[in-house]
Amino acid sequence: MSNAKFILNTGRSLSQGMYMESEGKWSESYFKIVATIEMNPSDIKKLGVRDRVKIFSNGNGIVALVKPSDRVAEGTIFIPMGPIANLLVDGDTDGVGIPTFKTTEVEVRVSEEQVTTLRDVLKLLGAKNLEVFAKDLPLKSGERKFFESVSCPFCGDLCDYLKIEVDGNRIVRNVGGCAVSIAKFLNYHKHRILEPYMRMNGSLTSVDFDRALEEAAKILASSKYPLIYGLSSTCVEAVEVAIELAEIVRGVVDNTSTVCHGPTVLAVQEVGGVYMTFAPVLHLADVIVFWGTNAREAHGNHITRLITAIGRFRKGRRDRKVVVIDTRKTMTADMSDIFVQVEPGRDLELITALRMALKDLDIESPTVAGVPREKIYELAEIFRTARYGVIFFGMGVTQTGAKLRNIQAVIRLVQELNEWTKFVLLPMRGHYNVTGANQASLWLTGYPYAVDFSRGFPRMVPGVTTAVDLLTNGDVDAALIIASDPVAHFPRKAVEHLSKIPVIVVDAKWSLTAAFADVIIPAGLVGIECEGTAYRMDGVPIYMKKVVEPPPGVLCDVKILTNLVEKVRALKGLRS
Ligand code: SF4
Structure with missing residues (x-):
């Protein structure tokens, strides 16, 4: 074969x-x-x-x-x-x-x-240009500074207890961060966009900030239906301005939850949620389930801060039972007490069987989604007899099979478990402020993502106004990408459309999407060079400190977007 x-x-x-x-x-x-x-x-x-x-x-x-x-x-x-x-x-x-x-x-x-x-x-x-002008920011030793309670701008755990040591503009130490966090802080200066660029005669050419901003504003003001996308790796203050911009240009503003926990957000709108903050997990939880999420690799500190740490009523790892349900035997599965390998795309069947077992109904089939019936009864009993149980779930559940129906069923399972004991669940959010992007979008427009302003009022139609669909169907005629890299994360058909329309990139580092950009505007790194607010995956807002200054001439996202709004307003003859 x-x-x-x-x-x-x-x-x-x-x-x-x-x-x-x-x-x-x-x-x-x-x-x-x-x-x-x-x-x-x-x-x-x-x-x-x-x-x-x-x-x-x-x-x-x-x-x-x-x-x-x-x-x-x-x-x-x-x-x-x-x-x-x-x-x-x-x-x-x-x-x-x-x-x-x-x-x-x-x-x-x-x-x-x-x-x-x-x-x-x-x-x-269909990349427009394969030249890379990424540069390392020159480092210079100088005044030594120590910062405490710094938040990590990488994943949704938003660990806010880092100690960062700075020497001049060099970050020399990150205490408390996981391996990815250390890589992020200590290499913040590498492969940066340090000046604006515009595509001229087919090549990217360095221009000054005003010229790049003017061109970006022209693209947006003349577009009939632009997409503003990204926003999960920046602060909520920047998200607010991006939403204002989308309203002015009558476009769509979408954040990265569209390709991660969008189905979770939709499911919660239909059947509610049973959430908690991190603190009760640390102090009370004795049964912890990781379903379709590899926390050990994607959220390095999650295990140490919530599972192995000592809480008020839980004496560390030995006082907690860890269950991992996944299609792959991940690194998180290695530290579990029980690993349940489910067949790909069949989570809904397993959730349904668990709900049946909880209700003492007979499961006729000897296996469900590849899991033996006896194992399902054993799991139901572990869940039912927990003092305080929690399910952390990830994209293994949101991106497969029945998608939002999986999440609705998990929420129902947790709601039913509360007839027996205390049980909660929480989505493992990827980007550090994807929760904040959803929150800001909700409080400003009434919708958590994929908000369309083409009719002059906000509306959201999943599968129509969501970024992947808009690009795959060729609906949008310009794109502004903020602190995100859809070329690295979207399917081929969606990315191909970026080669056919004008694209503006606002980012700190040279992403793959820069290969499709017509205008590139450098930005400061939020949480390192720019301060702002972000929301942890459990909905707690966290203040993001800055520990070094942005590179000379480089602005933070809020300032760039505010300037862009002013320029677009002027071009469209709108009052500020
Ligand atoms: S777990 Fe996430 S937020 Fe915490 S230090 Fe690691 S990358 Fe940063």
Whole structure:
């Protein structure tokens, strides 16, 4: 056998996060990580793979190296999230706004062809320019400063207890941060955008700030239906201004929850939520479930601050039972007491069976979603007899199978568990302020994301006004991308549309989306060079300090967007 069908699973990995922050997305080391396929050793043997395979899906074919891993089940492959994985994912969102990132069927063939490079991928996607003008900010030793209670601007845990030591403009120490956090702070100066650029005669040319801003304003003011996207890695103050901008230009403003926990937000609107803050988990929880989330790699400190730490009534790890439910035997599964391997895309069946077991109903089938019936009864009993239980769930549940119906069912399960004991749940939010982006959008427009102003009032239609759908269907005629990298995270069809429309990028580092930009405006890093407010994954607002000054001439997102609003107002003849 030299070819076979597999289920493709994508997700964050520790090394993907670390290389993204330390070496940048244009580096060979980052690309090598996101272009290596994990495959079960017995599948490697069956297929006769030497070191690489060619994977086909949706008319696309890429060649990538293979790494044996018994963490992935037979018949499945894992590729860390990034441009290679997303090339294979279909742009269809089933009317929900989120592609099926974790259960795409692909064909895998043994290959001897050259491995696909980042430049091959970007050319295939229609990149406008492959020149990279990323620079390292010159560092200079000087006054030594120590900052306490600094918040980490990486993931939704928003750890606000870091101690940061600065020497001049050099960040020399990060105490309390996880490996990714340390990589982010200590390499904040690397691969930066230090001056504005405009595409002129097909090439990016350095221009001054006013010229870049003027051009960006012209693009937005003349657009009939622009998309403003990103906003989960900036502060809520910037999100507020971006929403004002969307209203002025009668466009759509969407944040990254559209491709992560959008289904969670929709499900909560339909059936409610049973949430808590971190504190009761630390002090009370004795049963902790990680469902479809690899917290140990994607949220490095989550385990140490909530599971192994000593709380008021829980004496650390030995006082807590940890259950992991996932399709892959992740690093989080390694530290669990019970690991339940569910078949890809079949979480809804398992949740339904658990709800039946809770109600003492008979489960007729000997296995459900690959899980033996006895295991389901055992799990139901563990949940029912917990003193305080919590389910942390991730994109293994939101991006697969029934999507928001999975989440509705999980919420129902938790609601029913509260007839027996105290049980809560919390989505593991990825970007550090994706929760804040949802909150600001809600309080200003009444909708959490994908807010369309084309009719002069806010409305949201999942599957229509969501960013992936707008791009895949070619509906928008310009895009402003703020602190985000859709080229690294959206399916091929959506990215291809960015090659056909004017694109403005506002970012601190040189992203893959910069290859599609017509205007690039450098920004300060929120939480390092700019202060602001962000919301932790449990909804607690946290103040983000700055520990160094932004590079000379570089402004923070709030200031850039405020200037842009003024320019667009002027061009449209609107009063300030
Ligand atoms: S867990 Fe997340 S927020 Fe906390 S230090 Fe690590 S990357 Fe930063």
